[in-house]
Every structure is written in C-alpha cells, then in structure tokens.
Amino acid sequence: MTDILKPRDANEVEEAIRWALNADKALELLGQGTKRAIGRPSQTDLTLDLSGLSGVTLYEPAELVLSARAGTSLAEIEALLAENNQALAFEPMDYGPLFGGEAGGGSIGGAIATNLSGPRRVKAGAARDHFLGVTAVTGRGESIKSGGRVVKNVTGYDMCKLLAGSWGTLAAMTDITIKVLPKSETEATVVVLGLEDRQACAAMAAAMGSACDVSGAAHLPDHVASFFDGLPKPESSTALRLEGVEPSVAHRKETLAALMKPFGPVALLDEKDSAELWRCIRTVKPFAVEGARERPLWRISTAPARGHELLELLTPAAQMFYDWAGGLVWVAMPFANEPDAASIRGAVKKLGGHATLVRAPASIRAAVDVFEPQTPALAGLSKRVKEGFDPKGVLNSGRMWAGV
Amino acid sequence: MAAIVTLRKQPGNLTMSVRMPEPDARVLAKRERIVTALRTIVPGEGVIATEREMKPFESDGLTAYRQTPMVVVLPETTEQVSQVLTYCYGEGIKVVPRGAGTSLSGGALPLADGVLLGMAKFNRIREIDFENRVAVVEPGVTNLAVSNAVAHAGFYYAPDPSSQIACTIGGNVAENSGGVHCLKYGMTTNNVLGCELVLITGEVVRLGGKHLDAEGYDLLGVINGSEGLLGVLTEVTVRILQKAETQRAVLVGFPTSEDAGECVSRIIATGIIPGGMEMMDKPAIHAVEEFVHAGYPLNVEALLIVELDGPHAEVDHLIARVEGIAKGCRSTSCRASTSEDERLLFWAGRKAAFPAAGRISPDYYCMDGTIPRAKLPEVLAEMKVMSEKYGLRCANVFHAGDGNLHPLILYDANVPGELDRAERFGSEILRLCVKVGGVLTGEHGVGVEKRDLMPEMFSELDLAAQQRVKCAFDEKNLLNPGKVFPVLHSCAELGRMHISGGKLPFPDIPRF
Numbered sequence: 001m002t003d004i005l006k007p008r009d010a011n012e013v014e015e016a017i018r019w020a021l022n023a024d025k026a027l028e029l030l031g032q033g034t035k036r037a038i039g040r041p042s043q044t045d046l047t048l049d050l051s052g053l054s055g056v057t058l059y060e061p062a063e064l065v066l067s068a069r070a071g072t073s074l075a076e077i078e079a080l081l082a083e084n085n086q087a088l089a090f091e092p093m094d095y096g097p098l099f100g101g102e103a104g105g106g107s108i109g110g111a112i113a114t115n116l117s118g119p120r121r122v123k124a125g126a127a128r129d130h131f132l133g134v135t136a137v138t139g140r141g142e143s144i145k146s147g148g149r150v151v152k153n154v155t156g157y158d159m160c161k162l163l164a165g166s167w168g169t170l171a172a173m174t175d176i177t178i179k180v181l182p183k184s185e186t187e188a189t190v191v192v193l194g195l196e197d198r199q200a201c202a203a204m205a206a207a208m209g210s211a212c213d214v215s216g217a218a219h220l221p222d223h224v225a226s227f228f229d230g231l232p233k234p235e236s237s238t239a240l241r242l243e244g245v246e247p248s249v250a251h252r253k254e255t256l257a258a259l260m261k262p263f264g265p266v267a268l269l270d271e272k273d274s275a276e277l278w279r280c281i282r283t284v285k286p287f288a289v290e291g292a293r294e295r296p297l298w299r300i301s302t303a304p305a306r307g308h309e310l311l312e313l314l315t316p317a318a319q320m321f322y323d324w325a326g327g328l329v330w331v332a333m334p335f336a337n338e339p340d341a342a343s344i345r346g347a348v349k350k351l352g353g354h355a356t357l358v359r360a361p362a363s364i365r366a367a368v369d370v371f372e373p374q375t376p377a378l379a380g381l382s383k384r385v386k387e388g389f390d391p392k393g394v395l396n397s398g399r400m401w402a403g404v
Numbered sequence: 405m406a407a408i409v410t411l412r413k414q415p416g417n418l419t420m421s422v423r424m425p426e427p428d429a430r431v432l433a434k435r436e437r438i439v440t441a442l443r444t445i446v447p448g449e450g451v452i453a454t455e456r457e458m459k460p461f462e463s464d465g466l467t468a469y470r471q472t473p474m475v476v477v478l479p480e481t482t483e484q485v486s487q488v489l490t491y492c493y494g495e496g497i498k499v500v501p502r503g504a505g506t507s508l509s510g511g512a513l514p515l516a517d518g519v520l521l522g523m524a525k526f527n528r529i530r531e532i533d534f535e536n537r538v539a540v541v542e543p544g545v546t547n548l549a550v551s552n553a554v555a556h557a558g559f560y561y562a563p564d565p566s567s568q569i570a571c572t573i574g575g576n577v578a579e580n581s582g583g584v585h586c587l588k589y590g591m592t593t594n595n596v597l598g599c600e601l602v603l604i605t606g607e608v609v610r611l612g613g614k615h616l617d618a619e620g621y622d623l624l625g626v627i628n629g630s631e632g633l634l635g636v637l638t639e640v641t642v643r644i645l646q647k648a649e650t651q652r653a654v655l656v657g658f659p660t661s662e663d664a665g666e667c668v669s670r671i672i673a674t675g676i677i678p679g680g681m682e683m684m685d686k687p688a689i690h691a692v693e694e695f696v697h698a699g700y701p702l703n704v705e706a707l708l709i710v711e712l713d714g715p716h717a718e719v720d721h722l723i724a725r726v727e728g729i730a731k732g733c734r735s736t737s738c739r740a741s742t743s744e745d746e747r748l749l750f751w752a753g754r755k756a757a758f759p760a761a762g763r764i765s766p767d768y769y770c771m772d773g774t775i776p777r778a779k780l781p782e783v784l785a786e787m788k789v790m791s792e793k794y795g796l797r798c799a800n801v802f803h804a805g806d807g808n809l810h811p812l813i814l815y816d817a818n819v820p821g822e823l824d825r826a827e828r829f830g831s832e833i834l835r836l837c838v839k840v841g842g843v844l845t846g847e848h849g850v851g852v853e854k855r856d857l858m859p860e861m862f863s864e865l866d867l868a869a870q871q872r873v874k875c876a877f878d879e880k881n882l883l884n885p886g887k888v889f890p891v892l893h894s895c896a897e898l899g900r901m902h903i904s905g906g907k908l909p910f911p912d913i914p915r916f
Contacts, residue, residue, distance in 0.1 A: 021901075062669035063777055063807075085675055115617060126617055128625060129594050140901060144869045145862070150774040151587065152808040152846035154580045154629045155854075155861055156888065157870045158593065161625025165618060182675035205535045211558070211646050213714065248718030255715075303614035305535035327615055354619030372619035377607040381876060382621050388872030391901060400620055 004030075006049040010135065010143065010174035016048055017172065018141035020394050029168035029396050031071055031107035034096040035114055039167060039399040040370050041362040050109060053174055058149070061086055065132065065149050067177040070109030077108055081180055089181040090127050091118030097288040098297065098359060109173050115165030118282040119216035119241065122208065122324050124181070128164035133177035136163060138170065139390020149177050162385070168396040169404060170389040184243035189216075189274035190256045191231065191267045192238040197221060197308035200238040201326040203263040205305055207240045208325045212256045216241030217325035218281050224321050227286035230277030232267040239269075241278060281323055287332045287359075295319075295332040296339035296360040302327060302353030313347035315340065327353075337361065341368040348372065371400050422469060422510075422852050424886045427517040431497055432474065438497065439475050442519070445487045450525075452476040461520050464505040464512040465567070466853055468823070473500065473514035480525045482600065482608060482638040489636065490606030492519055498882050499604070501632040503544065503575030506567040508770060509851030511579060511631045511887060521636060523574050529553050530639065536614045538597060539644050543574025543637040547581075550642060559644040562589035565847070566755065574637045580629030582847035584680040584754075587805035588713075589645070591847070593628035598641035601627060601634075604878045614641060626873060631849050632884040634877040648713035651679065652723055653750045656730045657704030657737035661685060662781045664706035667733035668804045669777065671710065674729065676722055679713040681805035682754050685784065688761075688799040688812070689753075695760040698753030701737045708804065709750055757801045758812065765797070765814035769826045773837030774846035777807045786836055787811060794829040796822070808846035809837070835860055850888045858890050867891075872898050 005027075007013045020027050028044040030036065032051055053069035056077065060066075061084040068077060074092060081087050093116055096105045110116075112134075117126035124130075133147035146159035163170060192203055200219035207214050219238045226234035240260070242252045257266045269277060287297050300310065307326035314320075317334040333340050339360050348355045354372035357365065374382060379401070386404045390397070398404070431438070439453045452458055453475050463470040474497075479485045492499050498518035505512050514520045526542035529549070533540070534557055539550055547568040550561040564583035565571055571581065577599065582591045589595070598612030611624040618624060627634055658664040664683055671678065684692070684700075684707045693700045700707055708730075712722045723740050730738045741747035753760075761768040775783055784800065791798045797814040811833055815826040834844050838860045845854055858867060867889060874881070875895035885892060 060776075060778070062673040064672060065776075115622070117617075121616060125590065125594055128617075128622060129590065138869060142865045142869070144866045146866065146870075148774075148841070148843045148861075149776060150808075150842055150846070151806040152582055152591065152774045152803065153843045154591075154847055154849055155843045155845050156850065156858065156867075157626055157873055158580070158629050159626075159870065159873070161593070161622045161628070162873065164625070165620075165622050170621075182672075182677065185675065202535075205537075209534055209537060209557075209559075209646055211649050211715070213648075244714070245718055245721055247721045248715055251715045251717040301615045301617055301619075303536045305533075324616060352613050353615035356619075374620060375609070377603070377609045378611075378620075378623075381603075381609065381623060384876035385621055385623075385873060387899075388876050389869070391899065 004047045004049050006052050008052045010053070010137070013050070013053070013172050013174050014137045014141060014143050017137050017139065017394060020046070021141050021392055025394070026397055027394055029172055031110035032073065032105050034101055034105040035110060037099050038095070038358055039365070040402070041366050042396065042399055048172060050172060051107065056080060057175070064180050065177060066180050067149065067175060068108050070173040070176050071107050074106045074108055074111055075104050082183070085183050086180045087183040088130065088178070089120060089124040090116070090130050091120040091124070091282060092116035092127065093118045093282045093284070097283055098293070100293055103283065108176055108178070112164050112173065112176055113166060113168050119218060119278055119323055122217060123213070123215045128161055130179045131160045131164050131176070132179055134160050134163060134173055135175040136171035136173040139392060139394045144171070147177065151179055167399050169386060169400055170395065172395060185245050186249050186271050187241060187243040187274045188249050188253050188271060189269040189277060190240045190242070190253060190260060191269060192260045192263050193233065193265045193267060194236050195219070195238050195264050197311050197322070199263060200322070201305055201308045203238050203260060204240070204325040206259060207256060210256065210259055212242065212252045212259070213244070214240050215243045216278055219322040219326065221321060224286040224319055227289065228277055228280045230269055230273035230280070239277060241274060284330050286319065286321065287330060292332060294336040295334065296336070296364065297358045298331040298333070298339070298344055298355050299358045300329040300331060300344070300348060300353060300355045302329065302348065302351045306351045309351055310347055313350065314343055337364060339364055339368060345373070424515065425892060427515070428496070431517045435474055438495065441491060442475060442477055442488065445491065446477055446479050446484050450478045450480065452478070461502070461505070461514060461522065464502070464507040464510060466508055466510040466851065469510050469513050469852060471514045471516055473520035474517050476520045476522055478522045478525050482602065485602045485636055485638055486606045486608055488519070488521065489602055489604050492882060493604050493606060493880065496880065496882070498885055500884050501578070501636050503572035503578070504546065504570050506571040506575065507579065507849060507851060508772070509845065509849040509853040511849050511851040513852055515886065523572070526574070526638060533614065534559070537644055538614050538641050540639060540641045541573055543640055544572050547571050547573060547576055554644050558647050560647055561642055561644055562595050563592050566758070573640050573642065577628055577637055577640055578630060578632045579847070579849045582808065584682060584803060586803065587681065588677050588679050593625060595643045596624065596628060596640060597643055599624060599627060599637055600639035602636045602638055604635070604880070604883050612641065631851065631888050633874055633888060634883065649715045650719055651711060651713040651747060652719050652741050653709055653711040653747045654723060654726050654730070654738065654740045655700070655750050656708045656710065656735045657701040658706045658708065658733065658735055659704065661706040661784050663734045664708050665777065665780045667708060667730055667735065670729045670733065671726060672805070674725065676725065678710050678805065680709065680711040682709045683707065683802040683804040684754065684757065685800040687797060688757055688801050691760040691764050691799055692753040692756050695763055696752050696756045698749050700753055704736055709754055754801065761799055761812040761814060766816040766818065769813040769815065769830055771811045771813065771830050771833050772808070772845045772848040773834050773842055774806070774808045775837050775840050775842035777804065779840040779842070783809070783836060783840060787833060790829055790832055794825045796826055796829055807842065831857060852887055855888060856890050868893070868898055875899070
C-alpha cells in the first residue's frame with residue numbers, strides 16, 4: 001500500500017505523525033521527490049507529502065531573511081529573491097536531472113534536509129550555514145522550534161544544524177527561515193587548460209589560498225570536459241570563478257590569471273560563459289545525460305589537496321570530476337550493477353572524508369551502505385540522537401543507516 | 405531537585421543567588437579518595453586541590469557568580485582527558501570544562517561537588533596545512549594565536565571575538581563565538597571543520613576533518629554552541645583564509661538612530677556586505693571618545709563604522725557607494741579612512757567600548773541580545789524608558805549588520821540595590837529582544853546568566869527536545885549541569901513517550 005497523506009498545514013502534520021505513532025505506521029517524508037531515490041530503500045507504510053505546506057511567509061531583503069513553509073518550491077523562492085537582486089548563496093545543486101527528472105524542481109525543505117550546496121560551498125557554505133530557524137514535528141508528534149530569524153544566535157543548542165542533512169529521519173520540518181544574500185553583480189572565470197589531476201589540485205590550492213576570493217574551483221578532466229558548456233575547448237580544464245562588483249572582478253581576473261600562468265595556458269570566460277559552465281558543474285552534467293544515468297554515482301567529500309589521489313585508488317574505467325577545489329569528487333562507475341563500494345570505501349578510509357552512493361538501483365542500495373559507515377562510538381551517538389527525536393522510528397527510518 | 409546555592413559577589417558583601425544543582429553529599433564525602441584517584445591519572449601539578457590554589461578558577465568573565473570547585477584537574481593529553489572522564493562517569497562525579505574562563509555568561513562557573521577540567525595545557529598548534537587551508541589546533545590555543553601562527557603566509561582565522569587575545573578555540577567552539585566580522589565571514593560554527601571530542605563515557609570520537617560537511621548527522625554543528633554540556637574537545641580543525649588586499653573604514657554620524665538604521669538597511673539592500681558594520685549610541689560615543697580620543701563626532705545621536713575589505717579597486721568603489729548612501733540618510737558627518745593608522749583609530753574607540761564603560765562607572769553589566777535590525781529604534785526608545793525606571797545609565801554598542809546588541813548597563817555594586825536593579829534591567833532588555841522577534845543571546849551564551857530566561861524563547865517541548873540531544877551525549881547529566889537548561893529532567897523521564905490525540909486517521913487530510 002502506498003497511501004499518501006497530504007497535510008495542508010503544520011497542525012495536520014502533527015496530527016498525521018501522531019496518528020502514525022498510534023497506528024504503528026512508518027512514514028516516508030516527501031517534498032517534491034527530486035531526491036527520493038537517494039538513500040537506503042525505505043520500508044515505509046505511507047508517504048507524508050509535505051508539498052502542500054507552501055508559500056513564502058516573510059521576506060525582508062534589507063534584513064537578509066526569508067521564511068517559507070517547508071514545501072515551498074526552490075524555484076519560487078529563487079525567483080522572488082532574483083526580483084530583489086538576492087540569491088541563495090549556498091547555490092543548491094539540482095539532483096533532478098541525475099535521476100532523469102526535470103531541472104528546477106525541489107523544495108526548500110528538501111534542500112535543507114539534505115544540506116544541499118553547490119560550487120560556492122567553498123566560499124559561502126552549505127544549506128546548514130544559512131539555516132536560521134525552524135519549526136518541525138518530531139517523531140514524537142511534538143512541534144518544536146529552534147533558532148530564529150536573526151543571524152547571530154547562540155540561545156540553546158543549534159538544532160537547525162542537526163536537522164540540516166538529517167534526511168527527514170529526525171523531524172518533519174514545517175517552517176524554515178534562512179539567511180539570503182545579495183546576488184553578485186557580475187562573474188568571470190579563469191580557466192587553466194591541459195592540467196593533470198594532481199597539478200590541477202595544486203593550481204586550485206594556490207588560487208584558493210590567494211586574495212582573489214575565488215567562489216568556485218573545479219577541475220574537469222579530459223574525458224568529461226566535452227560535457228561542459230562555456231569551456232573554450234573540450235579538453236582538461238581547471239576553472240576558477242570570481243564574483244562581485246565589476247571593478248573588483250576585472251582586477252582579480254588579471255591577478256588570478258597571472259598567478260595561474262606558471263601552471264599552464266590560461267583562458268578567460270566572460271559572464272555568460274562562466275554562468276553556463278558553473279550551471280553544468282552544479283548539475284553534475286556529465287553524469288546526468290542520457291546514457292550516463294545507468295552508472296552508479298558516488299559523491300566523495302575529502303581534503304581538497306588529496307582529491308586527486310582517488311585516481312590511483314579506483315578503476316581506470318571510473319569517470320570523475322572535481323568541485324570544491326578538489327574536495328568534492330563525483331565518481332561514476334562503469335557498470336550499472338557494480339558500484340564497487342569496497343574500493344570507494346577503502347579509498348575514502350585512506351584519504352579521509354566520506355562517500356555517499358548517490359545513485360544506484362534500489363537492490364544495490366539495499367545491499368551496500370549508501371552513507372559512510374561510522375565508527376561504533378559515532379554510530380552509537382547517531383542512534384541515540386535518532387531515538388531522542390523519533391524513538392518509534394516513524395520518520396524515514398533506515399534511510400541513512402539500518403536502525404536509524 | 406535544585407538547591408539555592410548562594411554565591412558571593414566581589415567586591416563588597418553583596419550576594420547574588422542562582423539555583424544550582426544540589427551538591428552531591430555522597431561525592432563530597434569521598435573527596436579525598438577522588439583527588440587521590442585523579443592524581444594517578446594526571447600526576448604532579450595537574451591536580452589542584454587546595455582552597456588557595458583553586459581560587460583563580462572560582463569564576464569566569466561573569467564575576468558576579470563565584471564557586472570554588474571540588475578539585476581542579478589540568479590534563480595534558482587526550483588519554484588523560486578520557487581517563488578522567490571515564491573515572492568521573494563511573495563514580496557519578498560532575499565535570500565542568502573550562503578554557504580561558506572568559507565566558508560572559510557563567511558557562512565555566514564551577515560546581516562545589518564537581519571537577520573543574522581546565523584545558524589550558526592543550527596549547528599546541530598541531531598542524532598548519534596551507535594546501536587545504538586549515539589549522540589543526542588544541543583547544544587551549546588562543547583565538548589570536550591561530551591568526552598569528554598563519555600570518556606569515558598572509559592567512560588569518562576569521563572569527564574575532566573581542567576577547568581574542570585571551571579566549572581559547574575550545575571555548576570559542578563551546579560558545580559559538582562571533583566577533584565584528586560575522587556578517588561576512590560567519591561565526592565559529594561556519595569556520596570549524598572538525599574536532600576530536602571525548603564523551604563523558606571516556607569514548608573518543610572524531611567529527612569532520614579537513615573535508616566539508618558531515619557524513620551523517622551534523623554533530624559538529626551541535627557541538628558548536630553547546631556550552632560544554634556535550635563533550636570535552638581535545639582538538640579542533642579550523643578553516644583559515646587569505647587576508648584581503650586592503651581594508652578601509654567609513655565613520656558616519658547621524659542625528660537619530662533611525663537614520664543610522666536606515667543607512668545600514670540601504671547598504672545591505674543595495675547588495676553590499678561590509679566586513680564589519682558597528683553602531684554606537686550617544687552615551688557610548690561620549691564614553692569612548694573621552695577615553696581614547698578617536699576623533700568621533702560628539703554632536704550626533706548615532707555613529708556608524710562601516711568597514712570594507714577586498715582588492716583596492718573594490719574597496720574604493722564600495723566606499724564611494726557607502727558615502728552616497730550615508731548622505732541620502734541625513735548623515736551629518738562622514739569620513740573614510742585614508743591610511744591604515746586612521747582605520748585603526750576609527751576602530752580603537754569601538755574596541756575600547758567596554759573598558760570605557762568601566763571608566764565612567766564602577767561596574768557595568770554587558771548584555772547580548774539580538775534583534776531584527778528594523779526594530780532598533782523601537783528597542784532603543786524602550787531602553788531609555790527602562791533606564792529611567794531603574795535609575796541606571798545604559799550605553800549601547802551594536803553589531804549593526806547582524807542585529808546583535810550589547811547594552812552596557814552602568815551601576816555601582818557598592819550602592820545597595822544597584823546590582824539587583826542592573827540585573828532586572830538586563831532581564832527586561834532581553835525579554836524585549838525576544839518580544840520583537842529576536843533572541844536572548846547572540847554570541848555570549850546562555851550559561852547560568854540567561855538560563856532562567858530560556859522559557860521566554862522556548863516552550864517546554866522545545867527545551868525537552870534539546871535536552872534529549874544532551875541525553876544522547878551524556879545520559880547521566882554529569883557534564884556542566886546547571887547551565888543552559890532552567891530545569892533538569894532525567895533522561896529516563898525525557899525518554900518516555902506521551903502520545904495524545906491522533907486516534908483517528910484524519911478524515912479531513914487529503915489522501916490519494
């Protein structure tokens with residue numbers, strides 16, 4: 001049975017969860033479903049569809065704050081912000097196309113619950129860093145709030161951080177308040193051509209360590225370069241984005257180009273090409289195209305200077321590219337039913353960080369760990385945190401780890 | 405459940421009272437045995453047990469509250485921290501962690517029956533990694549020492565609380581410290597990538613590292629600002645940044661605080677996020693000008709310092725824009741710094757605000773609410789009324805960009821009743837902050853100071869949910885009890901389910 005409960009407001013969310021508690025039902029939380037196929041396959045009785053909780057409830061551009069019901073679409077929020085020359089600085093990536101869906105989907109609740117971010121993560125942070133306040137219904141059927149509408153707040157535990165990236169396993173968020181920021185007036189990208197992965201990581205480290213205030217650093221190796229729009233040539237490209245006011249971008253573009261010269265030939269992208277390129281990076285385009293969507297896809301977060309070492313540790317048939325100055329590596333494995341988890345886990349153990357099996361058939365996701373396995377002490381903590389919020393396992397149970 | 409423990413106020417003989425967990429007679433009775441056991445874990449001078457030597461630890465920056473701990477332990481290794489906590493956990497002994505003791509909210513206030521765990525000896529910088537742009541440091545390293553250690557390569561650590569010369573990174577994480585550059589560069593939580601944490605059970609866990617984001621629950625995000633209630637830090641990995649090419653500041657005077665507030669709003673609305681944006685009211689301007697002669701205009705009601713950082717081309721461009729906006733907001737004076745000395749002079753006044761208050765008044769009480777910025781004129785007006793009601797002067801410094809207000813209530817502890825009035829004045833200010841949509845504390849923490857005001861902001865359910873997080877880390881409630889939460893519930897009590905309602909499958913919820 002895949003019954004859907006579609007509450008219209010926060011009270012109905014509370015009612016629905018209380019009913020589920022009494023009726024011993026497990027719920028799958030759903031926003032717009034763009035990330036539904038990520039995580040361990042759920043063994044739930046019903047779907048709690050939160051897309052009915054929609055609408056921006058507060059927006060004060062001069063105070064850099066916006067509140068919305070959790071099911072409000074990101075597209076609606078981004079359009080409203082754009083009218084005021086503002087944006088979500090964490091640049092949430094769009095998972096839709098990776099699963100064959102349309103671009104531009106997703107809700108603010110989903111973005112927060114999965115702690116989305118994009119190329120600007122290296123400078124501006126992830127969803128967690130912009131999440132100011134929340135009202136949510138826990139797995140105990142109790143409405144709680146945390147945080148507020150102000151940026152600077154240390155009153156009580158930062159429960160927002162805990163809910164960001166909890167994949168709906170702790171509470172169903174109903175209202176969300178986020179920090180918004182001015183949109184950059186212009187952007188440009190400096191591209192270094194022809195670098196090997198190792199050199200590229202060194203170049204990106206030099207750029208990030210400069211005063212150029214780089215807001216995106218990605219390396220697109222030869223074998224995937226042709227998928228990225230905006231590049232001067234379909235060959236290995238190391239892209240460094242600069243954003244800000246015109247005189248500043250112009251100045252930094254020159255400084256950065258000079259700094260990158262020793263690494264290799266440098267090309268400059270204007271605003272339009274730059275925007276196109278970073279859109280492709282943010283949507284992981286090489287692995288979202290028809291034909292690539294069968295491939296198991298890993299998302300690896302590691303120390304940026306070590307990202308390139310994955311090349312030696314994984315099968316040569318794996319395709320990959322780097323964002324976050326080398327700290328975020330997207331790896332597509334060659335065969336549909338072989339995510340090669342053992343070599344990925346082994347590599348991550350060596351380099352530090354974590355890997356998530358973002359895309360694989362359900363049968364695979366049921367058989368191998370989707371999220372990074374934790375040490376016993378950490379797993380114990382996670383389990384106890386879950387039990388505090390959701391002792392009966394009503395909300396998205398098992399989506400991250402069995403029993404959590 | 406909680407006894408009245410009377411704590412003496414210094415100097416003078418006034419007393420303040422705050423309810424703290426009742427000292428455990430069973431623990432106090434075996435004090436000697438406990439001290440001996442702790443000495444076997446941390447040998448030599450690492451265990452302090454005489455009244456005289458424990459004196460420096462009896463309070464933190466909130467000196468109105470004092471309590472001699474049962475014993476002070478100063479471990480040097482993670483292994484020692486783990487063993488001390490394992491022992492305390494086994495024996496049911498409370499533990500209060502402490503960094504440099506600069507907390508302004510009593511977060512490191514000792515307990516009569518507790519071990520005070522001083523982390524000062526964890527003062528080494530373990531690794532500086534420019535390639536990954538991180539520094540791995542021990543928690544007792546001071547905030548400024550991190551910036552100093554990386555300065556030769558042009559780097560710095562962004563959060564800069566005003567106590568940065570003394571306060572430690574461990575304390576910064578515990579309090580999620582801010583500073584004047586938060587609006588652009590974030591608070592501690594936005595600048596910490598990883599930590600090593602010892603749980604009360606003695607288990608050692610690592611959260612994060614040199615990579616970004618958590619693999620599962622963002623426990624590091626909860627540790628930031630947890631005020632020493634969840635675990636003891638033994639290592640912290642922080643993000644370091646390359647310094648901007650240049651910094652310049654503009655000093656703008658306004659005839660009213662409304663005009664100054666309007667100017668702040670317009671600067672942000674136009675798309676400029678300054679590195680720092682600070683406001684002072686008239687009493688604060690006069691107090692600091694008399695003290696440091698920064699050249700502040702004295703005929704204004706509000707003064708704004710707007711600092712811009714970045715490449716010269718950007719800063720000059722934005723300074724011109726800010727000057728234009730200021731003019732449009734009826735500013736009566738506007739000066740942009742033309743040299744680094746002048747910029748530092750602009751800041752000298754603001755940075756001396758607290759000592760300047762100390763100069764014009766025997767004592768002052770520093771508050772720390774945050775408000776939605778648009779409410780500033782309303783809040784300032786109400787504070788004037790309160791100032792008259794309580795018969796105490798109040799000077800205001802304000803992190804204008806992010807709405808964090810620091811009213812300094814001036815009083816004299818030797819005048820009977822003034823301390824009490826200052827406290828009531830402070831509480832009323834914080835209630836007002838919450839009423840207008842703000843919060844009790846922006847960067848100083850709840851500690852013991854604002855603990856009993858928590859219900860102004862949170863319902864019982866909200867607080868219970870937070871305490872269940874505490875239970876996940878510390879089910880016996882041994883780490884820093886009596887701080888943050890006004891009522892201590894046992895974890896067993898908090899764990900029980902109370903399900904009411906929800907008996908019907910909601911005929912009125914649409915189902916498909």
